[in-house]
Amino acid sequence: MKPKFTVSAILLLMSAAITQMGTAQQAQDLHQGSVTNRQETQGDITYTLKDDLTFSDFQTEDTIFGGSVFFNQIEVAHTPPNQSTMTFTGAGMSMSFDNCSSINNTKWINPNEGGGAIRAEMLIFTDMGDISFNNCRSIVNTDTNAGGAINARGDVTFSQVGNISFTNNTLGNDGKQGQALGGALFAWGTVNFKDTGSILFSNNSTGQSPHEDYSNIGGAIHAGASNSGSENLKDYIPAGEVAVTFQNINGSITFEGNSAWMAGAIYAYAGTVDGKEGTGGGMKIDTVAGDVIFKNNVADSGALVSAYNGNYGAIYSGQDLTISNVQGDLRFDGNRAANNVGAFGVHPQQHRFHYIH
Incomplete structure (x- = not known):
C-alpha cells in the first residue's frame, strides 16, 4: 500500500499582487511534506505526485x-489563459x-474569481x-463568486485518471455574495472528462445571495463562457467545441x-x-460503461423569483445536449425546478436533445 500524507495548514494571505508572485518552476515533484x-x-507548471496526497484545512484570505x-x-497580464497551464500527474x-x-470579506479584483482549493488558468489532471x-468553499461577501x-x-481537463468525486462543496452561503457560479467547479472555458473512472458530483451548491437580481447558476458545474485562446472573456468558445464533455x-x-x-x-x-451566433457550447455524454444518473438535483431560489431563477432542475445546455452509448441505465429521477423544466433544458434556438442508445 502506498503511503498517504495529510497536509493541514491555515494560510492568512492578506495580499497577493502580481508583483509578489514568483516565476513558475517548469516541474515539481510532490513528496510527503513538500506542500x-x-x-x-x-x-506552465507540472506537478508530479510521488505519493498519495490529501490536502486538508487549507485557508486563504487573499483579497x-x-x-x-x-x-x-x-x-504577462492581458494574455489568453492558454498561455499558462497547471498540470497534475503521477501514475x-x-x-x-x-x-x-x-x-x-470584500470584493475580488477580477470578475468571477474563486476556487476554494485550486485557482488556475488552464488546469489538467492526467495519468493519475x-x-x-x-x-x-469559496466565500466572498460583496461580489460574484465562482467555483x-x-x-x-480557461479549460479544465480530467484525462486518464481514476474515480473522480466532488462532494459537499459550496459557494458562500451567508446571503452576502453576488452572483454565484459553479458550486463545485467553474471554468470560463470548457470542462472535459475523458478516459476516467466513475464520476460523482453530490450535494454541491451555489449557496444564497441577497436578492433576485443575482443568478446563482450551476450547482455542480458552470462552464463554457469563453474561448481559452483569447484574452477577451466575451469571445465565446469556438464553433464545434462543447462546453461540457464526458467521454469514454x-x-x-x-x-x-x-x-x-x-x-x-x-x-x-x-x-x-447572449445572442451571439457561430459559437460552440452545449453538452455531450458519449460512451459510458455504467449508468448515467441525475437524481434529486434542485433549481429553487425560494421567494427570490425571477425569469431565470427556479429553472432547469438538473441541466441547462446552451446548445445541443447529446447522450450516446450508455451501457447501463440513463435516469433522471426526482429533479425539481421551482418554476419549470424539472430535468433539463436546451436553448430553444435550433438546438436539440439527442439520445442515441
Whole structure:
C-alpha cells in the first residue's frame, strides 16, 4: 500500500499582487511534506505526485485571488489563459482536497474569481489515480463568486485518471455574495472528462445571495463562457467545441442532490445565450460503461423569483445536449425546478436533445 500524507495548514494571505508572485518552476515533484502552504506560480507548471496526497484545512484570505492550496496565473497580464497551464500527474497516485477554503470579506479584483482549493488558468489532471474534492468553499461577501472547489479562467481537463468525486462543496452561503457560479467547479472555458473512472458530483451548491437580481447558476458545474485562446472573456468558445464533455467513462456518472437557483447540477454555456451566433457550447455524454444518473438535483431560489431563477432542475445546455452509448441505465429521477423544466433544458434556438442508445 502506498503511503498517504495529510497536509493541514491555515494560510492568512492578506495580499497577493502580481508583483509578489514568483516565476513558475517548469516541474515539481510532490513528496510527503513538500506542500505545507499555498503554491503560487506563473506560467506552465507540472506537478508530479510521488505519493498519495490529501490536502486538508487549507485557508486563504487573499483579497485578489482564490485557491488556498494551488494558485497559478499567466506571466504577462492581458494574455489568453492558454498561455499558462497547471498540470497534475503521477501514475496511479491519488489526491484529495478536504475542507479547503478561500475567503474574501470584500470584493475580488477580477470578475468571477474563486476556487476554494485550486485557482488556475488552464488546469489538467492526467495519468493519475483517484481525485476528490470534499467540503471546499469559496466565500466572498460583496461580489460574484465562482467555483467552490476549482476556478479556472480557461479549460479544465480530467484525462486518464481514476474515480473522480466532488462532494459537499459550496459557494458562500451567508446571503452576502453576488452572483454565484459553479458550486463545485467553474471554468470560463470548457470542462472535459475523458478516459476516467466513475464520476460523482453530490450535494454541491451555489449557496444564497441577497436578492433576485443575482443568478446563482450551476450547482455542480458552470462552464463554457469563453474561448481559452483569447484574452477577451466575451469571445465565446469556438464553433464545434462543447462546453461540457464526458467521454469514454469506465464506470458510472452520478449527479445527485446538487442545488442552485438555475441549473441545479450543470450549466453548459454557449454564445447563443447572449445572442451571439457561430459559437460552440452545449453538452455531450458519449460512451459510458455504467449508468448515467441525475437524481434529486434542485433549481429553487425560494421567494427570490425571477425569469431565470427556479429553472432547469438538473441541466441547462446552451446548445445541443447529446447522450450516446450508455451501457447501463440513463435516469433522471426526482429533479425539481421551482418554476419549470424539472430535468433539463436546451436553448430553444435550433438546438436539440439527442439520445442515441
